[in-house]
Amino acid sequence: MAEPLGLDNGLTNYGDRDFARYLRRSMAHSMGISSELLSRPVIGIAASPSDFNNCHRYMPQLVEAVSRGVLAAGGLPRMFPTVSLGEVFLNPTSMVYRNLMSMDVEEMVRAQPMDAVVLIGGCDKTVPAQLMGAASANRPAIQLVTGPMSTGRHKGERLGACTDCRRFWGKFRAGEIDQCEIQTVETRLATTAGTCAVMGTASTMACIAETLGMSLPGTAAIPAVDSQRLVAAEETGKAAVRLAHSPILPSQIMTEQSVENAFRILMALGGSTNAIIHLTAVAGRLGIRISPERLNEISDETPVLVDLKPVGEGYMEDFHAAGGMGAVLRELRPLLNLDCLSVDGRTLRERLDEPAGWVDRKVIRSFDEPVSNVGGLIALHGSLAPDGAIFKRAAATPALFEKEGRAVVFEGLEDLANRVDSPDLDVTADDILVLKNAGPLAAGMPEAGYLPIPSKLAKAGVKDMVRISDARMSGTAYGTIVLHVSPEAAAGGPLEAVRNGDRIRLSVSQKSIELLVEPEVIARRLAERKPLPQKRGGYQELYQRTVLQAPEGCDLDFLAQSRS
Structure with missing residues (x-):
């Protein structure tokens, strides 16, 4: 196996490679980095913080923790920013900009000198965009999610964005609660950093990233404010250095078999409808297509096992405490493709062969006693x-x-x-x-x-x-x-x-x-x-001219790969 190239990755072409190497290192020294560190494998950290993105409020701490892990494992961490998509702060909708963010991720991963990259995101369209970009760049990559919010409280009941926000808004529209109470509820729905507290799109995509094998086992559901989220970030940094030395490409991890596993998990979670579009777009970057007929077969074969809002009663913090993705995967083991590879170098079979932990059956049901006999x-x-x-x-x-x-x-x-x-x-x-x-x-x-x-x-x-x-x-x-x-x-x-x-x-x-x-x-x-009416100028014109329909994942036509 070839050694990591580090700063020599993708040298700028001046017609003189030695000069390009000399110039790059001289500029790197200006950042106050020692020659010893400059000789190490370079791990990019694609970060997406923004004051318009509440889900990513703890991003700086995650970057710091990933950097610790990279340094501890003998790498050089280099953070770089990308587009950030705060779901409720974008007009006309964040969906328009998912593909733009994917292009940003893809091009920066390709263009900058890194042996592997950690992708940090959480908010709804962010994780799909990062996975799409990683699939297209096809460089060693690992996903780290920001984690879900913890719940708030109102009159003795737990509240979590945004299923409960819709429920209370419905009560307000029906005249069941007054203006004063809805204003109070507004301050109690989203009380910590992180993504929505229920099995919405963000948490569904976090679980899908883990199922695909693009994030470390057991990391999808750790709450944003839990100290273990920072430990997971540190371990992700270490894993990225291992990827630099022993590369596993996204195309080796995200295969037709792992995509089918992800669709099956989506059904068992009772997860977000948006995940169908996003997973279709991610798979489409690698020429993988799961037909609607196959989707329905998977759904009819797969029971809903997770009792969380909006389908059930619990919240993501309950899911994590109940056993998380490991527990769900074990229940579905007979239906899964077990030879799929993960970023940690193991197969799904090897992961599930490990001893099982405790499972709270009020939250994660057994295969024989599901929430529903068919998928969501x-x-x-x-x-x-x-x-x-x-x-x-x-x-x-x-x-x-x-x-x-x-x-x-x-x-x-x-x-x-x-x-x-x-x-x-x-x-x-x-x-x-x-x-x-x-x-x-x-x-x-x-x-x-x-x-x-x-x-x-x-x-x-x-x-x-x-x-x-x-x-x-x-x-x-x-x-x-x-x-x-x-x-x-x-x-x-x-x-x-x-x-x-x-x-x-x-x-x-x-x-x-x-x-x-x-x-x-x-x-x-x-x-x-x-x-x-036709858009004129900039990204929105490009989007309108090239966007595909929902069954193709709403990707841009020139970014999606044709099935070979």
Whole structure:
């Protein structure tokens, strides 16, 4: 095995390699680093802190802990910044910028002299972006997540962002609590650093990173404020030095088999619908594609084992204390591809052959006594979604699984905001709410799929109804919601042809979503649609020209690899 190149990685080309080496080292000396340290393997630390990213508030401490581990293992740590994506602080949505961050990570890992890289992130789109960038760069890489928040308290109950924030907002909209109480709750939902306290997108992606083998075993669920999070960071730094000496590439870790394992874990967690898009995009960077049919097979074979919000009752701190990912993986062992490799150099089989620890069965159920006998997510197809849609059955109301109803249509996000609470809105609890023009092309695919229950219905006690859109929804959300309808309305999908009063049929048993309108009527309506206004200039124009639809992970077409 060749020795690490250290600072000699990717020398700037002046036509004289010795001069390039001499110049680089002279500049490195200006940073006050000894010649001894400059001769060591270089470990990059891709950090994404920002004052607009609450999830990453402890990033400096994580960088320091990783650096300790790198130094202890005989490496030279070098931190560098990348784009940071704070979920609720970005307009129009962080989803637009996930691909930009992935490009930043990929190019900086390639361009700068490092033998391996530690990727530190947490907030929803950050971990997918880092994994996408690592897959494309295909240099030795290891993921470290920031960890979930700890819960707050309100009137004797625990609160965690953001499932409880939606629950209390629903109470406020229904008139069950007043302005004073909702303002108090606002200060108690997110009380520590870290990602959302439930099995939302951030924690789902942390668990997926560990399942893929891209992060150290047992590190996905450690709370952000737990001292063991810093220990995990230190160990990650040591592991990165080992990768520098004995490289294992992302393409050797993220294989079709490990991606299938990750989808299976997603089902068992009752995890975020967003994870389907993100995992599809990560896999797509390596030419790996898991079909919707295979996704449904995996879901029907895999029980939900984890009792956490938004599907169940617990929080991520409970999941960690209950046994974490190791416990879930052991329950699913008969269904997993066990020869998949991890960044620690071991196979999944070797990891699971180790003695098992204690498991809290109130939080992590056994395979024989699951929360649900089938997985949390399924793909739908039908005349409304020829290329597919996603449904989170684990977070939906079973009484609405087989539903035909009248469409109440909102043409876009502004239309929704302007009319959903109008007392004149013609809507009943038996209707189906439809939102158009919230997909990747039209709006960047925001988390708008969790359409609010119209105010007059909420005040009458309606808690759920069928909602359909080409948008996403937060991994912390719940309800009978059809998402990621593809092709989206702005791309000429049948969703664009839906009119008020049309009949729509949802069938979870048949995994179908049908627009009950004659095909010639749909074609005529689509022929009348107006072209999408074009963005001009900068990244947003590039995004609109090249973004793929949800079934391809909403990546940019020139970044995704074709299956060989």
